[in-house]
Amino acid sequence: MDEVIRAEGLRKRFGETRALDGVGITARRGTVLGVLGPNGAGKTTAVRVLATLLKPDAGRAEVCGYDVVEDAARVRAKIGLTGQYASVDEELTGTENLVMIARLLDFGRREAKARAQQLLDQFRLTDAAARAVKTYSGGMRRRLDLAASLINHPEVIYLDEPTTGLDPRARNEVWDTVRDVVADGATVLLTTQYLEEADALADRIVVFDHGRVIAEGTSDDLKGRVGRQTLVVRTAEPYRISQLTAIVAELTGEQPEVQEAAGLVTAPVDDRRLLSVLVRRLDEASIVAAELALRMPSLDEVFLTLTGHLAEETGSELEGSLA
Numbered sequence: 378m379d380e381v382i383r384a385e386g387l388r389k390r391f392g393e394t395r396a397l398d399g400v401g402i403t404a405r406r407g408t409v410l411g412v413l414g415p416n417g418a419g420k421t422t423a424v425r426v427l428a429t430l431l432k433p434d435a436g437r438a439e440v441c442g443y444d445v446v447e448d449a450a451r452v453r454a455k456i457g458l459t460g461q462y463a464s465v466d467e468e469l470t471g472t473e474n475l476v477m478i479a480r481l482l483d484f485g486r487r488e489a490k491a492r493a494q495q496l497l498d499q500f501r502l503t504d505a506a507a508r509a510v511k512t513y514s515g516g517m518r519r520r521l522d523l524a525a526s527l528i529n530h531p532e533v534i535y536l537d538e539p540t541t542g543l544d545p546r547a548r549n550e551v552w553d554t555v556r557d558v559v560a561d562g563a564t565v566l567l568t569t570q571y572l573e574e575a576d577a578l579a580d581r582i583v584v585f586d587h588g589r590v591i592a593e594g595t596s597d598d599l600k601g602r603v604g605r606q607t608l609v610v611r612t613a614e615p616y617r618i619s620q621l622t623a624i625v626a627e628l629t630g631e632q633p634e635v636q637e638a639a640g641l642v643t644a645p646v647d648d649r650r651l652l653s654v655l656v657r658r659l660d661e662a663s664i665v666a667a668e669l670a671l672r673m674p675s676l677d678e679v680f681l682t683l684t685g686h687l688a689e690e691t692g693s694e695l696e697g698s699l700a
Contacts, residue, residue: 381406381533381564382427386436389422396422397433398588404533404564404581409555411579412568413680418585420568424535427566428458441532457526457534465521467511471502474510474521479528496524500554516547520554527558534558536567540574552577572676582676586684600674602682605645610655611668615640624658646671 382404389397397419404410412420425431427438429449437444443451465474472493479489497506500520510518519539526534536555540548548571555578559565569575575582576596584592584599592599608629612621618637625633625642628651633644649671659666674682 379405381441382410382438382566384423384427384436384438387423387426387433387438388435389426389431389433395588397426397436399436400585400588400590401436402583402590402593404566406532406564407559407562408580409559409565409567409578411575411582412566412585413570413572413575413582413676414568414585415570417587419588420585421537422588423585424458424537424566424568428456428535429453454529455532457529457531458537459519459523459526459535459539460537465510465518465525468509470507470509471497471513471521472506475525475528478525482529484528492528496527499557500524514547515543516550519543519547519551523551523554523558527563531563533564533566536565538568538570540569540571548574572680576676584680584683592679592683596676597673599676599679599683602679605647606649606674607672608644608646608651608655609668609670609672610642610659610666612640612642613665613667617664618642620662621659621664624655624662624664628655628658640667 380403382402384403385401387397387400388395400419400423402410402412402423412423414420422431426433427440427445429445429452432446437446439445440452441455443455445452466477469477475493475496476489479492480486484492494506497503500523502517502521502524505513505517510521513521523536523539539555540551543551552574555565555567567575567578579596581595582593582599583590592602608625610621610625612618615637618635618640622633622635622642625644629644629646631644631646633642635642652669652671656669
């Protein structure tokens with residue numbers, strides 16, 4: 378089966394709040410599905426339904442061919458879940474945490490120790506294995522938490538905003554770990570508010586807003602919805618910025634944005650063939666370009682275009698607490 382996650386028409390209400398309003402998503406085996414949206418969009422509610430932690434009011438979902446309501450036990454045997462905050466015991470060591478979880482999953486004592494050591498090696502935590510988790514950095518805790526979700530060799534892993542609160546270095550460490558997990562054959566459903574994170578990790582992206590899926594596709598597909606690209610030109614001779622600006626304005630038919638101190642000129646363009654024309658014009662004018670590129674729209678721009686607000690803007694208090 379190529380699609381290991383399939384959900385159709387999922388609905389869930391909390392009082393007057395529609396956390397899910399007819400959500401349908403699919404995820405293919407061995408890929409990362411990014412679920413993107415602000416607080417309150419319905420991301421975590423969808424994960425809780427797919428992880429059998431919450432029953433939908435309507436609709437249905439299957440994971441690895443099993444219905445999340447009727448075959449919940451079978452689904453749980455196929456999945457791993459890492460929430461927004463590390464759930465490991467800070468007083469125990471890294472090894473003790475993993476062995477404890479393995480034992481709870483009915484691993485034998487020797488098998489549990491072997492699996493713990495394997496995961497500690499895989500997640501580059503061997504040197505810290507005997508230390509209490511309270512001495513770990515944020516990135517190390519998240520890697521241990523992710524390792525804990527992999528003890529039973531799940532086919533599908535839900536990562537619900539796994540880099541919340543991490544600094545850039547720790548976030549990159551978690552990203553590398555996610556890539557390793559997928560390379561080993563797992564399917565990952567990743568919820569995030571960080572557009573950069575979805576861009577870096579996801580094979581496909583589903584955009585949530587107010588409990589609905591409002592767009593889906595690859596990162597490039599979504600960026601293509603904005604349409605226009607941005608021409609970026611930086612002159613090596615900042616004193617010629619006015620001449621450069623005039624050339625860009627003439628070719629694009631737009632009023633360029635100018636950063637004089639940086640010698641940078643940017644303008645929206647519709648035709649990528651304009652780049653070669655600009656190169657000839659700069660050569661004719663003897664203007665040396667230190668930087669010359671066409672930039673695709675960012676996912677931030679895509680999200681703003683699709684929803685009318687930024688990804689970090691929150692929903693209602695109730696919805697934010699649940700999704």
